Amino acid sequence: MIDINVSFGSWPFQRFAENTPAKLSRHLKHEGISHALVSSIDAIFYPDPDVYNRLLVESLKPFPELLPVFTVNPILSNWEKIVDSSKIKAVKIYPGYHNYPLLSDQVYLLADKLVENKMALMIQMRVEDERSHHPLCQIPPVPVADIIKFAKKYPLLPVICLCPYFAEAIELTAAANVYVDISYVETLNTIARTLRDVPAEKILFGSHTPFLYTRGATMKTEYAEIDKTTLKMITGTNARKIFKLK
Amino acid sequence: MIIDAHIHYPFAEYTEMKDICEVIRLAKKFGVSKLFLLGDVFRHGHFQNEEQIKEINDLTIELVRKHPDFLVGFCYLNPSNSPDFMIEEIERCVIKNGFKGLKFELSLNCRSKKLDAVMRKAGELDCAVFQHSWYRSTGRYNEESTPADIADLASRFPDVKIIMPHLSGCGLRGMLDIAGHKNVYVDSSGSQPVAGMVEYAVKTLGADRVLYGSDVPGRDFSAQLGRIYGAEISEKDKAKILGLNAMKIFNLKQA
Numbered sequence: 001m002i003d004i005n006v007s008f009g010s011w012p013f014q015r016f017a018e019n020t021p022a023k024l025s026r027h028l029k030h031e032g033i034s035h036a037l038v039s040s041i042d043a044i045f046y047p048d049p050d051v052y053n054r055l056l057v058e059s060l061k062p063f064p065e066l067l068p069v070f071t072v073n074p075i076l077s078n079w080e081k082i083v084d085s086s087k088i089k090a091v092k093i094y095p096g097y098h099n100y101p102l103l104s105d106q107v108y109l110l111a112d113k114l115v116e117n118k119m120a121l122m123i124q125m126r127v128e129d130e131r132s133h134h135p136l137c138q139i140p141p142v143p144v145a146d147i148i149k150f151a152k153k154y155p156l157l158p159v160i161c162l163c164p165y166f167a168e169a170i171e172l173t174a175a176a177n178v179y180v181d182i183s184y185v186e187t188l189n190t191i192a193r194t195l196r197d198v199p200a201e202k203i204l205f206g207s208h209t210p211f212l213y214t215r216g217a218t219m220k221t222e223y224a225e226i227d228k229t230t231l232k233m234i235t236g237t238n239a240r241k242i243f244k245l246k
Numbered sequence: 247m248i249i250d251a252h253i254h255y256p257f258a259e260y261t262e263m264k265d266i267c268e269v270i271r272l273a274k275k276f277g278v279s280k281l282f283l284l285g286d287v288f289r290h291g292h293f294q295n296e297e298q299i300k301e302i303n304d305l306t307i308e309l310v311r312k313h314p315d316f317l318v319g320f321c322y323l324n325p326s327n328s329p330d331f332m333i334e335e336i337e338r339c340v341i342k343n344g345f346k347g348l349k350f351e352l353s354l355n356c357r358s359k360k361l362d363a364v365m366r367k368a369g370e371l372d373c374a375v376f377q378h379s380w381y382r383s384t385g386r387y388n389e390e391s392t393p394a395d396i397a398d399l400a401s402r403f404p405d406v407k408i409i410m411p412h413l414s415g416c417g418l419r420g421m422l423d424i425a426g427h428k429n430v431y432v433d434s435s436g437s438q439p440v441a442g443m444v445e446y447a448v449k450t451l452g453a454d455r456v457l458y459g460s461d462v463p464g465r466d467f468s469a470q471l472g473r474i475y476g477a478e479i480s481e482k483d484k485a486k487i488l489g490l491n492a493m494k495i496f497n498l499k500q501a
Contacts, residue, residue, distance in 0.1 A: 215476030
């Protein structure tokens, strides 16, 4: 099983049990996750995300199943260097936390570059439920309408939305090149119900570990009332294809 | 044995009577053996009149009668309604229909003295009370209760068991608010399965004061049970949270 939504690092509002790469690796294996795309939590608030991208690469080296995903802030001048140095065919952006609109020239330049490099764009729509943000640190989610408009402008760019809610996931995946992870998608009989409105090839397994209990996501797939082929697509095949994983 | 101490019905697209059978089917698939039905709390908005409250409870009565071994009813009330009506409604639901407790939502902050009559009645009948609660940084509803408000209610009625729903919504601050009030319990529902919350609840309140609740059908058994199974607590504590505590608090007999 491939988990496309894992983070590592420190967060001021939560304490994580998986606070070393070794613990994270052990934990994910225990949960049945063979590979994970991992980004740095510290890169969200630190003024230059690349400092933490590099530290992430170093710390994950002993764990080849943990694949580092670089965080890019397109309003900083080092964005292109970060994109070119990524080994994974994707980078992650946090428009809410880095305080820029998705529909802006800086992001368009990033999108052009990703298309040129045949890479995907991961958009962290939210990190936490907005209702539980620190009252003085309320970060708006990335607007669904902006993502759809952006994705339509770049039909060759796979856009992977992390942490959309159920209704948002349905709306987002109406755009041909938009994909969603299941970490925040929740309704009764989650996977089977979502598949009524979202094609299987648009759904990716993501747990949002360590912010959420990994088991919350694995139980969604473990108990999913779907055939084995569809389950395999969600838990691995789709991710392999989009991120060009071996 | 798993008891889900927090579900609603109907909700969203689950509006037909046959749909409750689907909820029960899915619950059974996850090993759940009882569902606490807290009522259709958003029907008619937040400030229901007496007729509307009766309509909500009529539906719960009907559902519990159809599935007596699986559904446990709770009497939904708007504490702004007249005390006489509320007492009558409690007697109808609890004494005549075997409901196990009361449920208050967003219609009146629980610091209000208007709750006193029903709280006294709850104490008299040994009924537990579910009082909605949340620390909402996006702005709270006018009459919404916070965990601090629940602590106030608990200190006024120390002999009445109060369940504070929404572990993730109440947060660490909420658990600290109620920690000193031994008659307050927390249910594990609310929002996504935020990691570390169950461990913190067990450490702060003790495992005896934590109940599993899903908030289905707005939520799913998978993610909500995942937060209990995924928590780094003992198997003994998990068993308490998943059902033993509810059995004890609500005087339920094992099937």
